[in-house]
Amino acid sequence: MNKITMLGTGSATVSHIYNTCFVLSTATTRLLVDAGGGNGILTQLRKVGLPISDIHHLFVTHAHTDHVFGVIWVIRMVAQCKGYEGHLHVYGNDKVMKVVRTIIDMILAKKQLSKVGERVVFHELTDGEKFDAGDIRLTCFDIHSTKEKQYGFRAQLPDSTVVACLGDEPYNPLNRSYVEHADWMMCEAFCLYADRDTFKPYEKSHSTALDAGRLAAELGVKNLILYHTEEKTLSTRKESYTKEAAENFKGKIFVPDDLEEILPI
Numbered sequence: 001m002n003k004i005t006m007l008g009t010g011s012a013t014v015s016h017i018y019n020t021c022f023v024l025s026t027a028t029t030r031l032l033v034d035a036g037g038g039n040g041i042l043t044q045l046r047k048v049g050l051p052i053s054d055i056h057h058l059f060v061t062h063a064h065t066d067h068v069f070g071v072i073w074v075i076r077m078v079a080q081c082k083g084y085e086g087h088l089h090v091y092g093n094d095k096v097m098k099v100v101r102t103i104i105d106m107i108l109a110k111k112q113l114s115k116v117g118e119r120v121v122f123h124e125l126t127d128g129e130k131f132d133a134g135d136i137r138l139t140c141f142d143i144h145s146t147k148e149k150q151y152g153f154r155a156q157l158p159d160s161t162v163v164a165c166l167g168d169e170p171y172n173p174l175n176r177s178y179v180e181h182a183d184w185m186m187c188e189a190f191c192l193y194a195d196r197d198t199f200k201p202y203e204k205s206h207s208t209a210l211d212a213g214r215l216a217a218e219l220g221v222k223n224l225i226l227y228h229t230e231e232k233t234l235s236t237r238k239e240s241y242t243k244e245a246a247e248n249f250k251g252k253i254f255v256p257d258d259l260e261e262i263l264p265i
Helices: 040-047 065-080 094-107 110-119 173-179 193-199 209-219 234-245
Strands: 003-008 021-025 030-033 057-059 088-092 120-124 130-133 136-142 151-156 162-165 184-188 223-227 252-254
Touching: 003 040, 040 065, 057 136, 065 088, 065 094, 065 110, 065 120, 088 094, 088 130, 094 110, 094 120, 110 120, 136 173, 151 173, 184 209, 193 209, 209 223, 209 234, 223 234, 234 252
Parallel strands: 030 057, 057 088, 088 120, 162 184, 184 223, 223 252
Antiparallel strands: 003 021, 021 030, 130 136, 136 151, 151 162
């Protein structure tokens, strides 16, 4: 069964929830997307019952700390995992590859680095490149960030379901062909538009739930997932974000909590 497991839903500086990362699963493939800002990724994976030995594909959107530092821990644990079979394929743009490989070369022990050489395959992606992660067909795209080189992706699952992940910054119309009419659109929503004066999303190159709803309606997607949020409104986040996005989008809206599964997709 196809599903999305949200390991974390928070933005960069959260402390009560984990940074945004998730697993896109089919019957045979587990694709980990980002890994948060530290070894908390190991706790999140344990809580959802996903052992390191089952992870063979890791897509890294960009090299900001809240997305990439957990990647180092996943690679380390793959190196240390007794009986790890096959390879961990790590996908990302040239900046991601440079950051990840520099850090592991600097901090991992020689024995661990030796295992990394045996078990980890690094795939440097270019804008628009198509590739297969298990039985998931992906097309990556540059989101044209003004802050940090970042890739989103369009994923086609074996049953032809399409999941479009926009990264953690506002949508750029140059990427319309990758997102339009997707079955699922994953979109950052840093806060409510009603709270924009408090959280100042636009100054931080982020969107609001209202913006996400408008975009989903414009692009004709079927389902909308909101993530990468602030954490000060956790008690009301699910209800209030859904309500604001629904002002413009009439499809299904999901505002998941950490560790929540969205299924089937």
